[in-house]
Amino acid sequence: MKRLTKWRLVSLFAIMTLILSGCGEPFLSALRPAGEVAQEQYELMLLSTTIMVSVILVVTIIFIYVVIRFRRKKGEENKIPKQIEGSHKLEVIWTVIPILLLLVLAFPTVALTFKQADVSPMDKLNEDGTRDALVVNVRANLYWWEFEYPDHGVMTGQELVVPTDEKVYFNLISSDIKHSFWIPAAGGKLDTNVENVNQFYLIFDDDKANEAGNLFYGKCAELCGPSHALMDFKVKAVSRDKFDKWIADMEGAGEPEPETELAQAGEEIFNQSCIGCHAVTPQDPKPAEARLGPNLATFGERSRIAGILEHNEEELRDWLKDPETHKPGNLMTGKYPELKDNELDALVEYLMGLKVEK
Template sequence: MKKLKWRLLLLLSVMTLVLSGCGEPFISTLIPAGEVADEQFSLMMLSTAIMVIVVAVVTIIFIYVLMKFRRKGSDKIPVQVEGSHKLEIIWTVIPILLLIVLAVPVVASTFNLADTDPMKKALADDKNGGKDPLVVNVRASLYWWEFEYPGYGVITSQDLVLPTDEKVYFNLKASDVKHSFWIPPVGGKIDTNTDNENQFWLKIDSKRAKEAENIFYGKCAELCGPSHALMDFKVKAVSRDEFNSWINKMKNFKAETVAQTASAKQGEQVFKDKGCIGCHAVSPADNRPEQARTAPNLANFADRERVAGILEHNEENIKNWLKDPEKYKPGNTMTGTYGKLTEEELQALTDYLQSLSVEK
């Protein structure tokens, strides 16, 4: 039995060492890819270093005392130091100094990362309206994300497109319950609430974004329901020129012209007849009030990295999602809101969704 316990302990130790080296640049907080992430990583390393030093010093003192004052065959009692003013001052002052060393950069970073005055000025300027610096309105819902670029009149979902090497400011809120917006390698996290807006900024480094193939994973970091772990989104990090090109394509996108094949045109009619259009907009310029936008905008659906934020983007997974969304995201609001689709309708609707592209 003892041998088994030691083997399990050894196996656990080896696995801990091996897994500690796991990490990918698109998801790991330990591989920062932006200014905010760099600051947070530096603070984490500083606090870790302080803790390691404290533990090391305490351990050394403990071993020293244990060895020096162990019983040596006599009943002599060591000199007692209780009530020593010198020692009391030392073990009071040292923790205070360590707290100051940690507190000063933490407070400075907190104020720096909370500085959103440039965003407020940009939004107050009618001619700017959130173009320079770029402002993105983020709205979290069960279990999907909406991204609005107010300076350009563009709305999209699930895939967040951001320019690199510049500060991007965010307004964040939730439409149902509390969620939390987090892009681990880039920075965050910050709650999205139903009763107020939170604001912050991020900046992605272009060189490190390239190492992650310009794609990062975003997560909901606040337990919000049965599909909380599946409330993902993707971040596409592009140059400013590529971002401007994408914005122009989105602004000029016309959903009524994309269905070219007979099957896609049939799918467009299915999309209308089954009531999908009542929840899902297919225009990036969605002028409906926020409360009416109850499902992800599908304007550039065919360009997205994932189906429903979690499935690899291919025809089979689109069909699987349309057949039974509850299977893949329990508790999602799409479940049970439409009639059953025949195989012909399913194929047609899939072809139509695959035609919703601004890149092709």
């Protein structure tokens, strides 16, 4: 009965593993690449996995053969087999083969590492001081992300917008502790540190972006506190024409103008309680040290609230009431007075109306 119970548990866990392996949305995994960088890294993973599995299979086959071929037979318990000390042929074989396998893995690994580490176009300036490469400054914070487009003078929070089918270069830095910038479908993670800037590039495939609904998932991949698992962001990958239009809208955006009396009342509350940490225009002149909260210029167009909640008025109201419940350890908790229901309604109306795209 005990053996039967154990086998039932093993079967149950096996079935659960198969079921869970099919969960989730498309392009949430590094095993489903959606760009050149991710595809190259995926192929390298396949190569290394193939080599490792092949070695395991060969060793297993040899092990089984030895166990069967040289097992002790009945009636020969006291017989001592012929002792053979060393074999130069075998020693050469099991020394040369691992070296060859390491070389097969090392050459493409080193070549790919140097290729993907080339960020020299970031430093190439034209005669007018502009550059052809698209550069995004990424700043990680507890527990949110800021994205700045230095050549265009605009920034946004929690949602990164990039063009497809071209290299997008990133400067990565942290404003507090170590985090890690990771878009699984686009490429491997890279740490964001306080003391230095890390650089790399990614490419987002247009066909895969369309298949994913032009929205990819990003997150922090370095344990950074109680809400590490909730430090998410979204990536909108669009065609170059749509990206240029978005940049133009962001560059031309001015101060928001509330359209309703309720939104106007919400603007007053915002200016009294929130403006010290949040900006409502894409052009935020404050230095990085003074940008304590995400830029809210495009808040009404986002797909998520705080990176994790559904984008609707009810979820926003819950977030404003008690952000600590949704993101423990966040720096917004306790930074503004408790709001009455009518004040929450006004603030929600104002925030939901913050839009840039025309």
